Amino acid sequence: xxxxxxxxxxxxxxxxxxxxxxxxxxxxxxxxxxxxxxxxxxxxxxxxxxxxxxxxxxxxxxxxxxxxxxxxxxxxxxxxxxxxxxxxxxxxxxxxxxxxxxxxxxxxxxxxxxxxxxxxxxxxxxxxxxxxxxxxxxxxxxxxxxxxxxxxxxxxxxxxxxxxxxxxxxxxxxxxxxxxxxxxxxxxxxxxxxxxxxxxxxxxxxxxxxxxxxxxxxxxxxxxxxxxxxxxxxxxxxxxxxxxxxxxxxxxxxxxxxxxxxxxxxxxxxxxxxxxxxxxxxxxxxxxxxxxxxxxxxxxxxxxxxxxxxxxxxxxxxxxxxxxxxxxxxxxxxxxxxxxxxxxxxxxxxxxxxxxxxxxxxxxxxxxxxxx
Amino acid sequence: xxxxxxxxxxxxxxxxxxxxxxxxxxxxxxxxxxxxxxxxxxxxxxxxxxxxxxxxxxxxxxxxxxxxxxxxxxxxxxxxxxxxxxxxxxxxxxxxxxxxxxxxxxxxxxxxxxxxxxxxxxxxxxxxxxxxxxxxxxxxxxxxxxxxxxxxxxxxxxxxx
Numbered sequence: 001x002x003x004x005x006x007x008x009x010x011x012x013x014x015x016x017x018x019x020x021x022x023x024x025x026x027x028x029x030x031x032x033x034x035x036x037x038x039x040x041x042x043x044x045x046x047x048x049x050x051x052x053x054x055x056x057x058x059x060x061x062x063x064x065x066x067x068x069x070x071x072x073x074x075x076x077x078x079x080x081x082x083x084x085x086x087x088x089x090x091x092x093x094x095x096x097x098x099x100x101x102x103x104x105x106x107x108x109x110x111x112x113x114x115x116x117x118x119x120x121x122x123x124x125x126x127x128x129x130x131x132x133x134x135x136x137x138x139x140x141x142x143x144x145x146x147x148x149x150x151x152x153x154x155x156x157x158x159x160x161x162x163x164x165x166x167x168x169x170x171x172x173x174x175x176x177x178x179x180x181x182x183x184x185x186x187x188x189x190x191x192x193x194x195x196x197x198x199x200x201x202x203x204x205x206x207x208x209x210x211x212x213x214x215x216x217x218x219x220x221x222x223x224x225x226x227x228x229x230x231x232x233x234x235x236x237x238x239x240x241x242x243x244x245x246x247x248x249x250x251x252x253x254x255x256x257x258x259x260x261x262x263x264x265x266x267x268x269x270x271x272x273x274x275x276x277x278x279x280x281x282x283x284x285x286x287x288x289x290x291x292x293x294x295x296x297x298x299x300x301x302x303x304x305x306x307x308x309x310x311x312x313x314x315x316x317x318x319x320x321x322x323x324x325x326x327x328x329x330x331x332x333x334x335x336x337x338x339x340x341x342x343x344x345x346x347x348x349x350x351x352x353x354x355x356x357x358x359x360x361x362x363x364x365x366x367x368x369x370x371x372x
Numbered sequence: 373x374x375x376x377x378x379x380x381x382x383x384x385x386x387x388x389x390x391x392x393x394x395x396x397x398x399x400x401x402x403x404x405x406x407x408x409x410x411x412x413x414x415x416x417x418x419x420x421x422x423x424x425x426x427x428x429x430x431x432x433x434x435x436x437x438x439x440x441x442x443x444x445x446x447x448x449x450x451x452x453x454x455x456x457x458x459x460x461x462x463x464x465x466x467x468x469x470x471x472x473x474x475x476x477x478x479x480x481x482x483x484x485x486x487x488x489x490x491x492x493x494x495x496x497x498x499x500x501x502x503x504x505x506x507x508x509x510x511x512x513x514x515x516x517x518x519x520x521x522x523x524x525x526x527x528x529x530x531x532x533x
Binding site: 036038039042045288291347348 | 393
């Protein structure tokens with residue numbers, strides 16, 4: 001490795017870091033604006049034109065706040081926990097391709113690496129909860145651990161279906177394989193599973209049970225303030241963006257879209273399609289946040305273990321049959337839709353079985369009088 | 373399951389509606405006609421003098437004792453231009469004590485005081501919280517113009533109710 005290589009690496013990593021920070025800042029603004037409009041408010045309006053400088057104002061506020069450490073906290077763990085949450089959220093971007101050419105280091109095990117590193121952040125959250133010396137923080141951390149372990153399984157098994165069809169873990173190959181048809185068509189069940197489990201993975205509403213402002217005041221982050229708190233915050237938004245980007249890459253054809261065949265125009269259009277699709281997924285995430293209330297913790301667990309995981313395995317087996325016997329494409333689409341309809345039907349059957357039954361009383365009437 | 377998609381549709385519909393936010397210091401909502409804001413003194417445009425004679429009734433009935441009034445002989449009466457023998461000399465209301473109850477308006481014999489729709493009473497020093505005669509006339513005349521109140525247009529004080 002020459003000095004030029006090192007310089008190029010440092011430059012590209014710096015560019016990516018800057019881009020991710022910008023996206024995170026902009027996402028906070030976009031979320032507040034979008035949810036404001038859904039609630040018929042305007043959202044931030046005072047700082048700058050249309051409140052565009054609101055993220056900057058927030059950042060300045062957080063930077064100038066005192067970094068408090070609780071008296072009986074485990075100081076070392078308390079200090080290092082935000083870093084352990086923050087670093088994986090940034091590291092995954094090393095191997096996520098934005099277009100065919102814009103990527104720092106494309107790995108052959110790309111999706112495997114991304115999901116494995118994303119799972120690391122739970123260690124940081126547990127450390128934060130433990131070291132804060134606060135029962136709310138501890139409860140939140142334990143909930144986060146339970147949630148992440150539960151949802152990691154359907155997430156991974158859903159991704160497996162896509163990986164089996166593409167025949168590679170390399171994200172660039174997965175996108176290249178979607179040249180005829182996007183995998184959302186071939187794997188609709190996997191798409192829904194991945195999206196749902198992804199929401200749970202990053203702790204967005206309706207799966208924000210670890211944070212749960214109204215119950216746990218903020219979960220593992222109760223005792224954090226200033227820059228340390230904002231690192232958790234940035235990690236959350238970076239992970240949200242990562243889930244949107246992964247959904248785009250795995251199911252929505254990545255950077256595929258109408259583009260000129262060669263030249264720099266191709267790269268620009270690729271980046272444009274990629275960011276447009278990712279933004280659309282992000283907006284759906286915000287939309288769901290503005291709509292659905294938080295799940296109860298037992299609902300969360302039963303959703304993961306009783307619905308998502310069996311569905312994921314069914315999808316996996318289905319995909320395996322499709323690949324092994326070389327069935328035509330429409331067969332797996334039909335099978336997936338059948339699986340979804342069976343799930344919906346099962347949901348209604350179960351719900352009806354749990355409704356209170358109407359009470360029927362047989363009355364014996366003789367000569368207009370009730371006799372028992 | 374259907375409810376999930378229904379709720380998504382509801383939020384989408386509400387997003388398409390116009391935001392209800394009023395950007396307050398820049399824009400104001402119109403006050404309701406029956407809103408009890410700060411009391412203001414009315415002006416008799418026919419004679420071009422205050423409608424208030426400084427009779428002290430409002431000051432005596434004020435439950436919080438926030439009104440200070442004094443009267444003087446009306447120079448216009450000597451000239452024969454006005455029916456009022458006495459006229460208000462000085463009139464002050466302490467905003468920090470006024471409870472906006474409207475009793476001064478109820479008891480006034482000359483319909484010289486009215487509850488305006490002014491409600492932005494905050495100020496940066498205690499001295500500024502005393503509404504002088506000029507402030508009260510400014511508020512009252514402005515409100516008069518907007519609400520279309522003409523002093524003396526009614527049947528006067530007697531036999532009204």
